[in-house]
Amino acid sequence: MPTSETAVLVSRRTKTRPWLYLLPAAAVLVPMFGYPVYMLGLLSVFDYRQAQVSGGQPSTFVGFGNYAALLGDARFWEVLAQTVGFAAALVVSTLAVGAALAVLLTRVGPVPRTALSLSALGAWAAPAMTGSTVWMFLFDADLGLVNQVLGLDGFNWFYDRWVTFGVVGATIVWHSFPLVMVTLYAGIQAIPASVLEAAALDGASAWRSFWAVVVPMLRPLITIVVIQSVIWDFKVFTQIYVMTNGGGVAGQNTVLNVYAYQTAFGSSEYGLGSAVAVVMTLILLGITLLYIRALYRTGERL
Numbered sequence: 001m002p003t004s005e006t007a008v009l010v011s012r013r014t015k016t017r018p019w020l021y022l023l024p025a026a027a028v029l030v031p032m033f034g035y036p037v038y039m040l041g042l043l044s045v046f047d048y049r050q051a052q053v054s055g056g057q058p059s060t061f062v063g064f065g066n067y068a069a070l071l072g073d074a075r076f077w078e079v080l081a082q083t084v085g086f087a088a089a090l091v092v093s094t095l096a097v098g099a100a101l102a103v104l105l106t107r108v109g110p111v112p113r114t115a116l117s118l119s120a121l122g123a124w125a126a127p128a129m130t131g132s133t134v135w136m137f138l139f140d141a142d143l144g145l146v147n148q149v150l151g152l153d154g155f156n157w158f159y160d161r162w163v164t165f166g167v168v169g170a171t172i173v174w175h176s177f178p179l180v181m182v183t184l185y186a187g188i189q190a191i192p193a194s195v196l197e198a199a200a201l202d203g204a205s206a207w208r209s210f211w212a213v214v215v216p217m218l219r220p221l222i223t224i225v226v227i228q229s230v231i232w233d234f235k236v237f238t239q240i241y242v243m244t245n246g247g248g249v250a251g252q253n254t255v256l257n258v259y260a261y262q263t264a265f266g267s268s269e270y271g272l273g274s275a276v277a278v279v280m281t282l283i284l285l286g287i288t289l290l291y292i293r294a295l296y297r298t299g300e301r302l
Contacts, residue, residue: 037281043274050268059271066275076259076276083234083256086165090233091226093173098180098225103210105185117182124178128238135171136243158244161252168243168253172236180225187221188214220297227291231284237261256280 044066051057070076101120105113123131139146139157147155158164191214199209215222237257240247247254247262254262260280264273 040274040277040281043271044278046271048271048274053268053270062271066272067279070272070275070279079254079256079259082254086169086255087230087233087236089165090169090172090176090236091229093169094176094180094229094233095222095226097173098177099184101177101181102184102188105181106188120178120181123174126175128175129242131175132171132239132242135167135174139167159249161248164244164248164253168239171239171243172233175239176229176232180229183221183225184218187218191217220294223294223297224291227287227294231287231291234287235280235284 045061045063046052047060047062047065052059101116105116108116126134138144141147141154141156144157146157147153157167195213195217196209199213204212235257236255240253240255240258241261244253246266247258251262256276257280260273260276263276264270267273
């Protein structure tokens with residue numbers, strides 16, 4: 001066989017092989033997620049309420065009526081803006097904490113490094129429901145350890161909107177920072193020591209070396225963890241719902257996922273709630289495409 005034809009055949013096999021590896025996972029995940037997504041989209045174009053669930057009345061096709069009602073609702077835009085702002089604050093905080101601890105891991109001895117790593121993995125492994133309950137107990141107005149240490153007897157951490165977001169955000173960051181920490185720590189360890197030594201010989205301080213050498217070399221990993229954090233933080237539900245009892249005082253701490261749940265199951269407007277979920281799915285799909293593109297670019301650079 002000519003050499004050129006052999007090269008073309010090898011190139012085709014190289015391109016198709018990753019897709020073949022994905023087939024077993026796709027065979028399980030596509031039916032598992034495909035049907036619920038299909039039903040979600042179907043419900044979103046119908047007027048589907050409790051009467052239709054019980055079979056008392058037939059459902060009415062409304063087309064994009066639910067989406068028009070949703071986009072014309074000021075409450076939806078308020079919750080969307082609040083969700084974006086909250087997610088942005090979580091992403092920045094998670095990245096800052098994870099990066100700081102990743103650098104710390106490179107500076108401490110084996111024993112502190114092991115203790116910090118195990119503690120971080122414990123936070124990562126803790127279920128969201130369990131972690132939320134523990135943090136609620138820590139910030140309890142009467143029996144909470146935080147109030148006792150700070151001398152704030154009877155202070156309610158879950159009354160003010162921004163204080164509540166701060167406590168819930170701290171809980172979410174506590175769950176999320178281990179992934180960033182481990183990922184960036186692995187990236188830092190992979191940087192050749194000769195590169196850092198050359199920067200030191202050129203007179204660069206440790207801080208200057210970090211920003212001028214380490215950060216640029218970690219940019220692909222930073223891009224991945226940022227986009228992944230955006231996906232997780234944008235669709236946060238458990239911590240908000242559990243710690244604020246469904247959205248806080250007068251719904252002041254409602255985020256988009258909780259809003260969809262309240263609309264569908266609290267108000268029994270399943271069609272409108274499905275429309276909220278579809279909009280949220282489309283937003284997350286766009287973020288996921290950015291994530292896949294970042295992964296692809298990272299693979300090219302590696």
